[in-house]
Amino acid sequence: MTWMDRISLFQPLDYVALAGVFVAWFGLTWVIEHANPKRPSVSHLMAQYRREWMAQMITRQPRVFDAQMISTLRQSTAFFASTSVIALGGTLALLGNSERLSTVVADLALTDLPTVAWEFKMLLPIIFLTDGFLKFVWSNRLFGYCSVLMAAVPNEVDDPRAPVLAHKAAEINITAARSFNRGLRSLYFALASLGWVIGPIMLGFTVVFTVVIVWRREFTSQSRRILLENGAL
Template sequence: METTLALMPRFFGWADISAVVLFLVAWNGMTWLVENPPASRPSVHKIMAAHRLTWMQAMLHREPRIMDASLLNALRSGCAFFASGCMIAIGGVVALLGQADRLATVAHDLRLDTAMSRAGWEAKLLVLALVLVSAFMKFVWAHRLFGYCAVLMGAIGSDPADPRNLALARKAAAININAARNFNRGMRTTYFSLALLTWLLGAIPLALATLATVLSLYRREFRSASRDALLAEDEPPVPGS
């Protein structure tokens, strides 16, 4: 019996296999780099984690805490929005699984990948669906973690000097940071799912789209104007201004 590795070239060409390997390495590598950046150059994710801790500690001295509840509801709404979008995208990909013959016809008309079998087209769509499912699960888990954070925020008393309240605020911050980590992972997965969509055009478009996605994410996390603004030192107000 032939091994799976021996059967893969019959199902996909070596160019497709190489492009998918590049995609997986880039996807996981980017996640690792964003969440474990060098100390000398923190990512936006790391910078915002520190601000989330500051937020929960500042909440101790704020009464009433309507603004904090509103901010958390906005974060949960963002998770729900993207989770719903992933569900719609998954439904569209599943619907396309029954139209593999039409995809093959379109590819033939465009002279893209005329050698790809129906099973090959279906496999590409299935991989895309699985990536979207991964994004959906991350958004759902982030939504639930923000809910946990809301419970912890509600358990914090009104006395900022009480050490138990400070401990609860730190717990709420840790859950909030974890929720943001999963939300950001879901966002990156969504970006890479858009890159994976180009696989329908062939291996080279997938490789190029993967590299473009990596460059875009790197710029936003390490070289964006928003990052510079977060790291800018607070300047004292000018007298008389």
């Protein structure tokens, strides 16, 4: 089967829905990370608290609490990286048993498509899972960099290098958190992309549902209101 034959297996609505997935994915990330300062996202608010954390670390003696916090963050990234690999392996295993997959999804979608069409649809969650895994691994490494910078901050409060190194540690911490959040969004969209198995309309519904959930958590959630109480840092 040539590429043209495979392309002809899908309707124009499939390509519209597929384009919508990536537009929503990139667009949501851009809106969250470039939010209006007058209406900041939870990610922006937490970035301010991370800077304050590193500033407070300079005078905290001993710094056992800070080390434990970084260790916890690294464990979280390692957990989600492992989860992404397991989910990726399961999805690839489904592709290895494509005949059974096509039988099951044909009953759900009520359509009769060849096996290659279902295999192509399963590539979408694989893309998101792979991206999520890479983001979590990079986040884990950045938190490792942050721990090294934190250890380099002098114990003497009056040392002029302390604020500079603490600021660097804060920015690396924020970058690691940004990568972690992007990985989480990739997992969200990996789940949403499974809607394509049923059809393009269901894919559109699951993507819109995912966007609404993430948007609410970043801009209208109770946790955001708590962070804004008495003014942000």
